[in-house]
Amino acid sequence: MVAGHLQIKKGNYYMVLNLHDEQGARKSKWLPTGIPVSGKKSQKQAEELLWETRHSYKDTMIRTMDAGAAHMTGNMLFADYMADWLGVIKNSVEEVTYAGYETAVKRRIAPYFKKRGVTLSGLTALDIEGFYEYCINKLSLKGSTVQHFHANIHKALKYAVRHDLIGNNPMNKVDRPKSLPYTGSFYSIAEVETLFQMVKGDPVEFPVLMAAFYGLRRSEIMGLRWQAIDFENNTITIDHTVVQFRTGGETKIVSKERTKNKSSCRSMPLVPQYRDLLLMMKERQKSCQELCGNCYTQTDYIYVNDLGIPYTPNFVTQHFKIVLRKNSLREIRFHDLRHTCASLLLKNGVSMKEIQEWLGHSNFSTTANIYAHLDASSKNSSAARMNESFSISPGIRPNL
DSSP states (O other): OOEEEEEEETTEEEEEEEEEOTTOOEEEEEEEEEEEOOSHHHHHHHHHHHHHHHHHOOOTTOOOOSTTOTTOGGGSBHHHHHHHHHHHHTTTSOHHHHHHHHHHIIIIIHHHHHHHTOBTTTOOHHHHHHHHHIIIIISOOOHHHHHHHHHHHHHHHHHHHHTTSSSSOGGGGSOOOOOOOOOOOOOOHHHHHHHHHHTTTSTTHHHHHHHHHHOOOHHHHHTOBGGGEETTTTEEEEOOEEEEEEETTEEEEEEESSOSSGGGOEEEEOOHHHHHHHHHHHHHHHHHHHHHGGGSOOOOBSSBOTTSOBOOHHHHHHHHHHHHHHTTOOOOOTTHHHHHHHHHHHHTTOOHHHHHHHHTOSSHHHHHHHHGGGOHHHHHHHHHHHHHHOOOOOOOOSOO
16 A cells, blocks of 8 residues: 555645655656535545555555465555554644644554564453553553554554544543653742842743743743733733644644633733833844844744744753753742742642633643642641531540
């Protein structure tokens, strides 16, 4: 089966097949589907046509399979099937989602099963469970990471069942890997104050201040634009994100006119200290633009360098580590500043429900699961009330 994917051109789906000429050089061949882009139904039709075409198309360098089994996809290696499945779904999911699938398949799933020679039709629940055990015990991967592999394989095999490539899905007999409850690191108020002093004037100062106080995700900070700041009503609107990822061997930066989920799109109060900070940044950008002239990059993003060029998301993560090590501060992840924000809110008596809204979690259980171990204040309050309600006179004596 040849590799290929869908592309959209002039409002229609096209199939792009990856072929080879007689000398072995790679060639791309575009084939029209005749299917207009009009929703999920047309997309599904185009995916099915692509799958059929990839099976039937003659490639001069097609993979060698067992005799008489060139089109029996159940006999192909499971590793090869997963690689081909990536091509099928490439244009039906977001780039960042595809990048996650691609990394999981190419780095972990395909290499493991290719080495063992497991075919698509021969794949069993024990094979999959063996892969999970290998990831957890040999590679020491987190349960949450293996859960992503579980989701990838499950989705790919559902596709295989739906298209009659296999009779049943072995994933139906496989339990979802368990993961330990996540406990994020966080700074105390004293550590936060020290950090603020250390980042003064540093390029990473703005994201640190925004993450620690507002609990913003990295993508939300990178996506902040001046149009999101209302200086009259003193509000900040979180409705745009910028993410960075690797796919196809290259790094990409993509902006989205939306946040991680519906609840993440939120409006937050612009407190006086941060209002002054943003006004100073706006004035500095104006001065830099006047100084640089045509060399200045015009953009609406807030977090930019003195040439107007937006910083990359990975710069924040990497430079944050450098600042901590340089100043001998306890090492935490940049995302842990978001946990720090939540922990400080809890210590100041803010309820879990209010923290959920502040952080933009999609549901209350997410907030409760992550920060329940920090919610000592509510437990202390409950203990005090119970203590006032009961009066005990124990019959137990210290001596026999």
